[in-house]
Amino acid sequence: MKKFFALLMFASIANVAAAADVVANAKAAKVEMCIGCHGIPGYKATFPEVYSVPMIGGQSAKYIENALNAYKKGERKHPSMRGIAASMSDQEIADAAAYYSQQTAQTAKK
Template identity: 55%
Template sequence: MRPLTIALALTVLLASGAHAQQTAPAATPAAQPTAAPAAAAPAKGDPARGRELVFTCKGCHGVTGYKNAYPNYHVPRIAGQSEQYLVNALTGYREGSRKHPTMQAQAQSLSEKDIADIAAYLATLK
């Protein structure tokens, strides 16, 4: 139950002002064609910020040889993992394409920037 409490605290923290207000886009006249939006480049992560965000990750992934009691599975080592792999995995959990209830709950509170920062930091570890 503790990881969910931490995840809830992180969600409250992020929702309390970490995100800028969004404004409605200006209306475009119907007579003018609109340009197709440019594909956004993947955000480059900030390892220093990522280091601050991984405190909940260490609870399972930071313990050598850790296994959950039920269901019984090995918790993978994520330190030093490929940055792109970590981005893909966390995004998959957040979007529901990767299935694991605890990881899905953790990833729900993460923005794309959070994911990029976490991946950038974990990729620097040995």
């Protein structure tokens, strides 16, 4: 019986550690500013016009990185995204792209 409780305790600690890793990876990737729009299923933004915001969890890292760099260079014109991308370093863009490529639409909203 003691082995069972020890195993149960170990499993609980492992789950807490895994959850902490997800949070740490999100903070390291600086995705806090992304979650507010891209982490809400069915979210619609109203600036500069009404449009559906895509869920980016599970997208290819290369796609996300290319899109952010295009916003940063002004090749994509959305004003909010352009401002956000312009504030990110190349490493922050790569980290955010890697983070979201490992998520799904469901896990990215947490």
